[in-house]
Amino acid sequence: MPRGLILKGVGGFYTVECSTGIYECRTRGVFRKKGITPLVGDFVNFTITDEAAREGWIEEIETRQNFFIRPPVANVNQIAIVMAKISPEPDFLLVDKLLITAEKNGITPLIIINKIDLIDENELSEVESIYKGTGYLVVPISKVGKHGYDELHEKLKGFRTVFAGQSGVGKSTILNNIIDSWVMETGDMSKIQRGRHTTRHVQLLPLDNDGYVVDTPGFSSMSLEGIEYSELSSMYPEFNELEGQCKFNGCSHIKEPGCAVKDSVQSGEISLIRYECYQRLYEELKLQYENRYR
Ligand SMILES: Nc1nc2c(ncn2[C@@H]2O[C@H](COP(=O)(O)OP(=O)(O)OP(=O)(O)O)[C@@H](O)[C@H]2O)c(=O)[nH]1
Ligand SMILES: [Mg+2]
Ligand SMILES: [Zn+2]
Structure with missing residues (x-):
């Protein structure tokens, strides 16, 4: 068969x-x-x-390896998380939620910093440095001159990718550029309606390099589902790097003394932005947990 x-x-x-x-x-x-x-x-x-x-x-x-409700799609193995440095300013908490969703579901995250035409090199480095210890791929791009698009093309190769990120970061713009440049027009696929991603049915578009993109963006806001506060720190790869170095076994990196994670935040090795997102999500998830078992 x-x-x-x-x-x-x-x-x-x-x-x-x-x-x-x-x-x-x-x-x-x-x-x-x-x-x-x-x-x-x-x-x-x-x-x-x-x-x-x-x-x-x-x-x-x-x-199924995994599936999403919105957009309704199964077996995605890459989430392209789109953000910008300005216009709009980053929603770091959303970015972390998306990264955690990827980690939890065994999906490769790809961080796209869009609109780099609006910022200078220092500002770009500032954003990139937030994720430096994570091992996540960061691809800076711009619609102006399709800067970085060759690298993006390369990163989509062999993956089934869904795009996500807050409103206004440029998801539709990027998808349209991808559809114009790299979507194969074979057989039925030539009937694809180009450039409109709002009201149609979701489809997987085959690219010219064994990759696929979901033609509609995913979530632009979300809550974390199925994650316990106790496992949150394991979703932060740069925290994992320090495993065994905190004074207390099972350190939550919140209030304990002798915390290697907090020390690294202090010394600037771990981004304060990431740590603050962790703190917030930890408290949120802990509250959820306590409400559930009260
Ligand atoms: N300067 C600049 N503007 C961009 C770039 N990419 C997208 N934009 C602009 O940003 C605005 C928002 O882009 P969209 O593609 O609609 O953003 P979106 O992420 O799809 O937004 P939602 O559909 O609301 O979630 C548009 O005016 C785009 O032209 C870029 O690389 N540089
Ligand atoms: Mg859009
Ligand atoms: Zn710790």
């Missing part, structure tokens, strides 16, 4: 891409009976019912 990837689903018809091209598939009634709805991004096994018309039936849906 051929294996394929669902790129699009509209009105019970699913566009499935496999090594031999694109098929329009329907789903078996058993899925509906079991309450299973295929998602864009699902890997499926399907049978071809009409090769000439390129039609088939989805027979099996592979277990």
